[in-house]
Amino acid sequence: MAVQRRGPLAEEAAEVEVLYANLEKLKSLSKKIQGSMSRLEVSGRTVQDAIGPVYGNTQRLQVMNTNVDRVLEAIERAREPLDMTKREERILRSRPERIGLADYMSSIDRTNQALRELKSTNLRSNQQAISELSSLLSVGTQSLEDVFRELCRRDSQPIEPLGYIMKGSEFPRLAQQKTAQLRTINAQIYNYTSQMSPGELTPSAKVYAQERGQYVTLSLSNLAQASLSTARKVAGQDGNAIYKQGSNGAGSYASGMQGMYTAEYDNICQIFSREEWGQVLSNTCQSSLAVFGNTLRDLDAHIKSNLITDCYLAYEIIEVVSNTSFRLEERTGELKHAMSEALRPVRETAKSSLAILLSDIRSRIQQLSSLPIDGSAVPITSEVMQRLQTMTSYLPPLTSIMRSLGDGGWSAPNNSTSTSSIPTVKSFDVGADGKQLFSHYSNDTIETLLSNLESRAKSMLRGKSVQGVFLANNIALIERMIRSSELQPLLGSSEKLATWRKKSSQLYTDAWGEISKLLLDVINTKNSRPPSMGQGVNSADVLKALNSKEKDAIKEKFRSFNVSFDELVAKHKSYKMEPEVRRMLGREVQMYIEPLYGRFWERYHEVDKGKGKYVKYDKGQLSSILASLS
Known part of the structure; x- marks a missing residue:
């Protein structure tokens, strides 16, 4: 058991020893690495101390190099306009036709842009370049102006406006292709000149106004001459003939101006910008x-020299020019004031003519050396009425100047230009009825005529009867000329004429008043008053109540009546009367004398016992004679 245990432990111990051995090696290696790191740190510090200044210099050199590059770039930019000037100069100093209009204008655009950039730098060193570019740009712009002028001039040969007027044709305009070219060139010039001289008419606009203005003037010159030549009195022409409406060329002249100005306005609208239209057209x-x-001043001088007969030309000129200016104003918004100023002299003459015509009536009647002894009308009456008849053809201009004068403003004896333009309270009545004003003027004219004729008749014609006939004949002529013309709706039944007619009748019947006194019965018998007029009057009975002296007085009255009556009838028949006058005066006499004579005859016709020695006419005979007077 002890041996078995010792075996595994021995293995583990051996492994521990190996680990210790490796640990020692690692320690030794760490010491070596640490030593190397120390040496490296010392070496790095040494390198840093050596390289640090070099690195700083390198950074400064890099910044300097960057700055140098930037300076070089600025120099290049400064040199670029100079180099560009040489390039663009070759283009701009050539003719646009050679380069091509589009390329030429592109060159101007580049030059203009470069000039703007140089001006924005405000560097003194650029002033020479700015001057050169400005000069070059002027050359290019002038070349464009020349091209613009040439394009305008090609279609600016004078025309004869009368042909277009007679045919009712539109006046010629520039072709669309031409206006497109002109518009492009004008826009180019406008872009340049707008920064050089803002608010002024561009050079291209001046060129257009000059070239096309000359074209318009030359085209209208024949119409201007025709207006003067048709106004002059020619040899053999009746110097007293009243101007005939439409016989002067002023109407065609105004029509030609309207046609040409309208055509030019249409051209201008196609070429120029909206804000330029009015100014270019005016120029x-x-x-x-x-x-x-x-031309109008020359016509005005002619009218003043022949005012009585040619004042109607002034009225016609006022009408045609005013209408033309209103139409142009409506179409273009321009020229009305200019045309009104040109019309001013003629208008002032027309205003003064109204008073002068009245004065002419007075002076001509006072210059009459005699009046017709037969009581017939004098020529001045028909001439004056002819004036008024002619005036009805010029009502619009006449009522216009009458409004400016005010109602009755024509009565001034010397209505000169210096005073006629001074406004009055009445002259502000622009809403006044023009026809009513003309009616008042016509009545004033007729009143002036008849009052002066009456005054002249009283001093030159002997006897009220012929004076009455004279007035009645002139009144009849006036009324007839009113009825047969456009005066009728304007004047109608004139109360003033009715008053004058009554006055003429009174003058004539006053001459019969003397014989009417012979027929007045104021005799009374001693025993009784004579019976009044009635169915039961018996002439023999009336006469029985009269003594011989009273009968002799009756006989004398009959005899005196017969003589005076025959003389008055003879005079009546000797007078030259207008048919309506003869009827009127005949009826007046018949209504006046017949009742008186009838009453007197019924009471006293038996005074000569039917022998006719004293009583020449019975009632029927006298009535027949009186009826024949009509």
């Missing part, structure tokens, strides 16, 4: 508007 039309203003 394009500036030259032709100046010619238009000069």
